[in-house]
Amino acid sequence: TQLLEQSPQFLSIQEGENLTVYCNSSSVFSSLQWYRQEPGEGPVLLVTVVTGGEVKKLKRLTFQFGDARKDSSLHITAAQPGDTGLYLCAGARREGAQKLVFGQGTRLTINP
Template sequence: TQLLEQSPQFLSIQEGENLTVYCNSSSVFSSLQWYRQEPGEGPVLLVTVVTGGEVKKLKRLTFQFGDARKDSSLHITAAQPGDTGLYLCAGAKPGSARQLTFGSGTQLTVLP
């Protein structure tokens, strides 16, 4: 059972466009993290959100945690080829804080 559903699974856009990636679940998470992974490497943490409704910005990336702490979104403004990669959301369930449940990932390709 996939507890975290990510959409879209694949996304190919032109440089300069905006995009949003979604991470949804029926479960409540105590925290949610977003990672980016490039080929041949392990995932690298981008952000952690903890509070329902929380919004965090990292340069052109905006992360939001849903009010009910069941979903999250990642919005990228003016995408660049360097944003290309596999974006993964990962949630920590209450009581199992150190075990992360990962989503299936969104493969983003930004074309120059």
């Protein structure tokens, strides 16, 4: 059983389009992170959200933490080929928890 479910698992779109990736759970998390992983590399932290309803923006990427702290979304505006990669959400089950639980990832391909 996957504690964090990401959808879609695969997404292939054209450059310039918008997209949203979802990370859902039936459990409450004290914080959620989003990572991007490129082939042959480890995941790189993009953002951490800690407050229910929190919205963070990173250039064309918008991250939102659900009000109940059970879900999160990543929205990319005007996607570019450089956005291609595996996007992973990860959560800490409780305040101060050291171990993170990861979703299975969304493999995003942006076609020129």
